[in-house]
Amino acid sequence: MNLELSENLRNVVDQLSEQFSDALIDIYKSTGDTFIRVEPDHIVDICKELKEEYHFIYLADILGTDRFTSDERFEVIYNLVSLRDRERLFLKVWLEEENPTVDSVTEVWESANWHERQVYDMFGVTFNNHPDMRRIYMPEDFDYYPLRKEFPLLGIPGSIELPSSTPDTE
Amino acid sequence: METKHIKQGVDPQFFKEHQESLYDALEDKHTTVEMLDEDDPLNTKMVLNMGPQHPATHGVLRLILQLNGELIEKAKLDIGYLHRGIEKMAENKTYQEFMPYTDRTDYLSPYSNNVAFCTAVEKVAEVEVPERAHYIRMIGCELARISSHLLWLGTMVQDTGAVSFFLWTFREREKLYDIFDHIGGHRFTISHARIGGVANDLTDDALAMIKDFIDEFPQELKDFHGLLDRNRIFFDRNREVGVLSTEEALEIGATGPTLRGSGYAYDIRDFDPYARYDEVEFEIPTRLEGDNLARYYVRMEEMHESIRIIRQCLDKLPKGPVRVDNAKEAYPSKDEVYYSMEGMIHDFMMTDTGICPPKGNESFHSIEAPKGELGYFIQSDGTGHPWRMGIKSPSYANLQALENMLDGEMVADTVIMIGGVDPVMGDSDK
Numbered sequence: 001m002n003l004e005l006s007e008n009l010r011n012v013v014d015q016l017s018e019q020f021s022d023a024l025i026d027i028y029k030s031t032g033d034t035f036i037r038v039e040p041d042h043i044v045d046i047c048k049e050l051k052e053e054y055h056f057i058y059l060a061d062i063l064g065t066d067r068f069t070s071d072e073r074f075e076v077i078y079n080l081v082s083l084r085d086r087e088r089l090f091l092k093v094w095l096e097e098e099n100p101t102v103d104s105v106t107e108v109w110e111s112a113n114w115h116e117r118q119v120y121d122m123f124g125v126t127f128n129n130h131p132d133m134r135r136i137y138m139p140e141d142f143d144y145y146p147l148r149k150e151f152p153l154l155g156i157p158g159s160i161e162l163p164s165s166t167p168d169t170e
Numbered sequence: 171m172e173t174k175h176i177k178q179g180v181d182p183q184f185f186k187e188h189q190e191s192l193y194d195a196l197e198d199k200h201t202t203v204e205m206l207d208e209d210d211p212l213n214t215k216m217v218l219n220m221g222p223q224h225p226a227t228h229g230v231l232r233l234i235l236q237l238n239g240e241l242i243e244k245a246k247l248d249i250g251y252l253h254r255g256i257e258k259m260a261e262n263k264t265y266q267e268f269m270p271y272t273d274r275t276d277y278l279s280p281y282s283n284n285v286a287f288c289t290a291v292e293k294v295a296e297v298e299v300p301e302r303a304h305y306i307r308m309i310g311c312e313l314a315r316i317s318s319h320l321l322w323l324g325t326m327v328q329d330t331g332a333v334s335f336f337l338w339t340f341r342e343r344e345k346l347y348d349i350f351d352h353i354g355g356h357r358f359t360i361s362h363a364r365i366g367g368v369a370n371d372l373t374d375d376a377l378a379m380i381k382d383f384i385d386e387f388p389q390e391l392k393d394f395h396g397l398l399d400r401n402r403i404f405f406d407r408n409r410e411v412g413v414l415s416t417e418e419a420l421e422i423g424a425t426g427p428t429l430r431g432s433g434y435a436y437d438i439r440d441f442d443p444y445a446r447y448d449e450v451e452f453e454i455p456t457r458l459e460g461d462n463l464a465r466y467y468v469r470m471e472e473m474h475e476s477i478r479i480i481r482q483c484l485d486k487l488p489k490g491p492v493r494v495d496n497a498k499e500a501y502p503s504k505d506e507v508y509y510s511m512e513g514m515i516h517d518f519m520m521t522d523t524g525i526c527p528p529k530g531n532e533s534f535h536s537i538e539a540p541k542g543e544l545g546y547f548i549q550s551d552g553t554g555h556p557w558r559m560g561i562k563s564p565s566y567a568n569l570q571a572l573e574n575m576l577d578g579e580m581v582a583d584t585v586i587m588i589g590g591v592d593p594v595m596g597d598s599d600k
Contacts, residue, residue, distance in 0.1 A: 031293055031533040057420055058436070060536075061562040063547055077547070079534060079562065083420075083434070086441055090534070111423025114570045118600065122257075132195050137250040137600065139188035146255060153262050163184055 003029055008085040012054050020046055033090060035077075040093040040102045047078070047091070047108045056080040056089060059105075062115035064123040068149045073097035074125050078105070095125060104130040122147035193217070196234055196246045214239045218581065222251045226329055226585035229595030231569070233588075237581055245576035247569055252599040260559040264524035265291045266365055266501070268559075273359035275563065276597035278321050281314035281350070282539040284363035289444055290535035290546035291365050295527035297499045302490045303367035304445040305483045309380065310353065310362060311445075311537070312476040312483075316387070317346045318540035318592075319469045323394065326466070326589035330407045335397070342390055345383055352376035365525055366500025367493030381484065384477050391473055398466075408462040412575040412587040415460055424571040425564045426542025427472065428591055431465035433458040438538040450482040462590035469592075499525055523554040534562075541565055541592055565597035 005013060013036070017024050023042035028035055038046055050056040061079040072094035080089045093102055104127035106112045116127045117136040124145040127133060134140065142160055144151055182189035196217070218235045221227035230251040236244045256275065260268045272287040273280035285307045292299060324339035347357040353376050354362030354369060362369050372380075398404050414424065419432035429436055435454045439447040455471035457464035494500045497516035506513030529552030536545025542564030551557040572591045576584065 031296065031531055033533050035532070059423055060425075060543065060567075061545070061547075061560070063560040063562075065549060065558040065560075077560075079545075079547070083436060088442070088534070109423070110421045111567065111570060114566065115423075122600070134191050134195055135188070135250070137253045139185035139250070140191045141185055141187045147258055151258075153258065161184055 008087055009034055035090045037092045043093055044103045047105045051108055055084040056082045058083055059109040059111050064119035066149045074100045074123055100125045103128045240581050242576050242579050242581055247573050249598055252595050257559055257600050264554045266524045270361045273361055276594050278594055279314035279318035279540045280360050281310040285311055286537045286544045287546055288363040288365050290548055293535045294531050294533045294548045294550055295525050297366050299367055300491045301488045303492045305487050306368050308445050309480050309483045312480050315476050315540040316473050317343055319473050322592040329585045329589040330404055349379045371492045384480050411462045411583045413461045414575055422571045423567045425567045427465050427468045428568045430456045431468045432460035438536055438543055444537055450479050452479050465590045526554050563597045565593040569593050569598055
């Protein structure tokens, strides 16, 4: 691979590829950001390693995307920040369309809690071992995942019960 | 009697499963099932629902607090009341069309949001912005920071019981509204940034008003300090309330003044400078205490620093164009549109398709908004609208920290803690 990485990131990537040689699938740069795609099974181990050994102690965000026509339809992107080395690194995993599941990283960073709930709410990706796997924006009774590409922009009429227009009489 | 009692005691009429699961979550928040005493005739243990229409919840935040007397044992936040589907909308609009929507996310500092979005698009589409536009954006961002912090100051002090203070901070905000009116033509939702630069240059009027403002505002700020710093009520109500240690703050992903009040100087302006922040001097105020008072000091000092940055920007403000001169990347100027056929065609093209970043590009760019790190993640499929646009919003991260901060505090301090974290629900909404 011939990527223009900074010294720190080069070190991180080299060490990781040595340690997790079969878990790393792809490493690439896009407009200045570094992305590492890994096997979903190893995500917790890799995150732990990154946090403990390489000081990626700050998890800025977890993001879901829908790749729609691809085989591995869902993508979860972890936005990690190394405060010591002033680096940003993106980890990503691809998940299957049928029953997408990945292990939760809440044991590594507490902040993953809400971010994972958001991905669950919007894409239906479930996270194993998550302490509180509930929806965060939509009501629990809602059966759809709004940010999936097939969900219509106008919503699905009648999908949730609306408050009655007449006030309660108690 | 087990805590199950809480759930059985209520009869939610709408979104039944949602309400019930919330109570479930409250019950096993700390993974242990705690028993409510059977002999509790005074009903000191109760579940209190605050919001979503409580005036102190700064929007539509709903808190479910399990109380023991006046002590909060556990707290859960329900933020799903505003769901507008802003990311979904972004994916169905062209980049330029979506820009005014960013005004509505954190509606107290619209200018910062515009700049955050535009810089993100410029990064993914690899557009170079002219020098003068960078400086104008910096001035706008810092004015937005002052404006946002002023509203926080007014409402937070109002939460501690002083009403007239709110009017004074609003008097200052009024001046900022006037300035924004002259900069971009709107008072509230400014939409002044454009992909590839800004909509129009600063007028002489606007420049004069900004100069007046930065001359007068430090004195106002001094008065605010004079009133609050040694005020017994304000001091006692804020000190050691909502303490968040440095480790906790980093672990829970707090950002902006909430993180800096806990002692970590993480500021995107310094961490990964955008615009021309690497060419101006400023300090990053931090405090070690991590309580509400620390957050107050951090924000007050940030306003001083903003004034300092604006002053430097005005000194350095270079001459030149304010928007990139490439009709494939930005709107042509109105002169061209009205007097040349090419200009008009390009204007239509920009409105119809807009800027098309190269296929497969994906990037994340964040700026330091008044409330913390505001970032946009964009994946492009080569068309005029983003394939995926994710927003990393500061209020969302800070609200998660609030959920932990509330545990073990007094119920009377809840509103102050909400005020101290400075959440905007439009910002945490996706």
